[in-house]
Amino acid sequence: MKPIDEVLQSTALALGRSLERVFADLAVLDKATTDILAAPGTSRTKLESLRPVVEDIVLKHGGLVDSAGVSVARGLFSDADAWHQWWSLVGGRLVFIPHNLNPASINYYDYTEMTWYERPLASGRPELIGPYIDFGGADMKIVTASRPVLHEQRTVAVAGADLSMESIERTFLLNLGRRDEHVALITETGKVVASNSARFAPGTRFEGPHGGPGSVPVPVADLSTAPWRLIVAG
Structure with a gap:
């Protein structure tokens, strides 16, 4: 049996590599979002063209990424004060997940107060948040990787991906x-x-x-x- 120190090192590297691949793909989503927001027009519908990018991210990580998308800063669009463009893998298909963004509603989802949104804005760097209970996930614990999206030297959105706790645990146990x-x-x-x-x-x-x-x-x-x-x- 290998010494525990050696096993810890190899397990840490395996986990680190899987997370690095997620953050590398979030950089691609960041670039695609910046390109869309830089184009003329201020409608939230512009973000629908991110679907192929998000689909690639969700499908390529072998179950590690459950969902992904972007959450924009307030006042960015003319047809929505806030907008959360998020897709999730449901039954093998990528599905847009609507959120209640009406402040007057009892089910209001204020993503701007979520740690995965606040921390990248404050640090200006990618962040790894969780585990925490997902707002709409039936008490499902998740981890979120996120990074700020900058345009013209200001943060205009946060790109993120929700990670499967089961997948992380599987990588941990297989390597350990x-x-x-x-x-x-x-x-x-x-x-x-x-x-x-x-x-x-x-x-x-x-x-x-x-x-x-x-x-x-x-x-x-x-x-x-x-x-x-x-x-x-x-």
Whole structure:
């Protein structure tokens, strides 16, 4: 059996590579969105042409990406104060997911207050958010990768992709293999993303040190700091 340090390193690299591919595709979505918004016209219908780009992103990642799209800054369009152009894979088909964007409604979805939207705007960099409970996902825990979309030196939208917790856990477990050690994949705030132990349920908080021996960061080239770490629990 390989030493645990070696297994942690290889597992961290595998997870990092899968996340890097998602962020690389979000850069493509970013560019396509910028090109559309730079063209004449200020209607939200312009974003419908992003569908082939989003479809490619959702289908090429082998189940890792559940949905993707862009959320625009307020006041950008003449026919909508806010707009959330988002598609999801449903039954093998890419389907546009409508959201209630009416502030007067009890089911109002204000994406501008979501962490996955706010953080890229504040940092000006790609971000990895979650796990958290999806607003419309029947208590489904998800992770969102997002990045700011800039046009003429101002942020006009956020491009994002919702990631499958099951797919992340599968990559984690396949690379980790059968181990006697209890290992958890945690976020920078200590939330558990995946583990090989019933002691650490996804979405709960990891109690214990987040660094030191037995701790390996998950490297993601597009991010300024490693957002996740692998931890061997005592």
